[in-house]
Amino acid sequence: MPREFNILNIIGKFSKQYGNLPDRYIKRASEQVYWKTPRGKPQYLPRTVQRRKFLFTTNRPWTQEFYLENAPGSTVNKVHVEPIKEWSFFRGDRVEVLVGRDKGKQGIVKQIFQERNWITVEGLHTKITMYGKSKDFEGIPTLKEKPLLVTREVALVDPSDLQATKIEWRYTESGEKVRVSRRTGRVIPIPASDMETIDYKLPNLYKPADKDTKKEDVEKITFTPELKTFEMDIMDKMGIKEDRIPQKCYWY
Structure with missing residues (x-):
């Protein structure tokens, strides 16, 4: 008998392939965050608390129906799914x-x-x-x-x-x-x-429209990284020379 495993914790791993939506939108629409560090606060505060186990049905992970089936605070039954090594069914078959x-x-x-x-x-x-x-x-x-x-x-x-x-x-x-x-x-x-x-x-x-970004514009290199701070970069562009001598400091 094939080994069974719990697949409830894989959010949108396969459904997003048939949604034609950006990954960042699917992640934002499907996740249920109960608490996370407020914006502007130190990030070393307690970590984000969010839902990890979901019940998958015929509703896509980013829909309102999926959210209601996995309402915050509710528990879902464990579902065992027979693993398939190579998926063999496609739309249109x-x-x-x-x-x-x-x-x-x-x-x-x-x-x-x-x-x-x-x-x-x-x-x-x-x-x-x-x-x-x-x-x-x-x-x-x-x-x-x-x-x-x-x-x-x-x-x-x-x-x-x-x-x-x-x-x-x-x-x-x-x-x-x-x-x-x-x-x-x-x-x-x-x-x-x-x-x-x-x-x-x-x-x-697919034919690119006027509002689409051209391929050559995307591949154009417009920034060269350098070992400088933002202030140092501005000073170099304005021709300002630093004549002050910094004090010695020690890192332990």
Whole structure:
């Protein structure tokens, strides 16, 4: 039986790959700091106290829903996740559902949640969720995809014959790492849609706009570090010569 481990303390390690958001924003939006040294105070005061264990669900770490599930002061149940050495499912892959009422049906991977080894398949393995339900309104029924466990509830589909298959990673003669079907030996390419983001469809199709910083401006060296203080640098630029002799001092 594979070794199990607790993955609750890995905040946003995988989810941020599918959010197309800066790392600094994800860190700031997902962390829960209970106390930290006030600004302007000495940094040798007691260290920052923040939450370390989180419960991962289908809500991304930077959303309000994730914050409510991991409300400050609440405790979360320990979740054991089977470790996967090499992740083999990507957005846009065609997979076959192996459990539930949609068993045997094929669909396209819509979302990936590597913290729990989950994926969702577009239009399959769904449940009805009522939105806006109140005393005076019965709500709006909406179909929502439930997560599927990649280790035993879904299987990749070989595009050559559209049949479910197990895969393994191999290297081509050129050194490229590819997925290969164990049944047919054919390569299963990673879909181009896995590279799609919120800003643009594919990175190689992105065209810089007028407001984008040019590559040559970013690579231009505009500062040369020197062993000088700020005051010494200003004096050199203004042509001021220091004629005072400092007193001797001793460091122990």
